[in-house]
Amino acid sequence: MINNQHKIAVVFGVRNESSIAFQIALKLHASGCKVAVSYTAETKDEVLILLDTHLIDGICHQVDIRNELEIKTFLNQVYQQWGAIDYILHGVAFGNQQVMCSSFPGSSEQAPNYINIPFEDLMDSFNISAYSLLRVCRVAEPLLAKQASILTLTYNASQRVFPNYAGMAINKAALENIMQYLAHHFRNTAVRINAVSAGLVMTTSAGGVNGVRKLRKIGKVTAPLGNVSAADVADTALYYFSDLSKKVTGNIHFVDGGFNIMGVAIDEG
Incomplete structure (x- = not known):
């Protein structure tokens, strides 16, 4: 039902086939x-x-x-070859085990506890995962089509405690705040910007989080609609990348089967 013929989209964050960003690119x-x-x-190699x-x-x-010049070169190429940009997905995030305070599978390195997160590691993670949204929008602003739509990806750890997410939760909280302030910034150009808060999807990044499979088992029975897939998140993204959302901005849209509304976990029995 959504017809995006002649629309131009830019996707940041495709890593491999399991990436939410890749499923959005497909949609x-x-x-x-x-x-x-x-x-x-x-x-x-894998992306190509x-x-x-x-x-x-x-x-x-x-x-x-992290490199504004590289972003500018990319977006200018799109603009010069195709024209004004209608849609941008900001789907990038990064945190090492120093930031997530959790040793990755196969690593012999001891991760710090939360109070000892190294500042330098956290700042690099913040740069990639949160501040980069400002950087992309700053470069893209003069290249955007009328009523363009920008979307970023967040996670409920911005608002609730997921111990093995640790410093990445700081980044997601900042990302959501940046998104909302950008919604105000773009008010005079009718550009809209929103965030999709995805449930725990088994991406490559998620696979490095300790306890992720246990969380998926909990989510399966706790969320009223069960766990979600990357394709489910992409379906919602397509709403934001269409005229159907032309009056929606500054929104955090949960696509997690309803997990975020629950106060307690539900037992399988």
């Missing part, structure tokens, strides 16, 4: 968008193979989200 492509995708030096496999013939560019 955008299927809806008729021209889709431009960024990748990092580490993900280049994915796009080729799924017949997404768009602009691809290596971008370090």
Whole structure:
């Protein structure tokens, strides 16, 4: 029902096939968008193979989200080749085990407890996971189409305690606040910006969180609608990347099967 013919979308954050950002890129492509995708030096080969496999013939560019010049080069290429940008997905996040206060599987390094999160590690994580939204929007602002839509991805740990998420929760809380202030910033240009708060999806990043499978088991029975997939999140993203959401901005939209409304976990029995 959503027709995005002649719309131009830019997706930051595709890492591999399990990425929420990749599922969103697929939905955008299927809806008729021209889709431009960024990748990092580490993900280049896998991302390019994915796009080729799924017949997404768009602009691809290596971008370090911490580097404003690289973002500018990428977005300017999209603008010059295709025109004004209608949609942007900010789907990037990073936190090492020093930030998450949890030793990753296979690591012999001891992670710190929360009160001892190293400042430098946290700031690098903040730069990638939260401040980068400001950076992308600053570069994109003069290149956006009328009534463009920007979307970022957050997590409920911004508001509740998930011990093994630790410093990443600081980043998500900041990201949500940045998003809301940007909604005000863009008020005179009718550009809208929102966040999707996804349930625990089994992405590569999630796989490195201690206890993630236990959380998925809890979510399966606790959330009224059970666990969600990356494709479920992408379905909601497509609403924001369409004219259906043209009067929605500054919103945090939960796609977690209703997990966020629950005060206690539900036993399987």
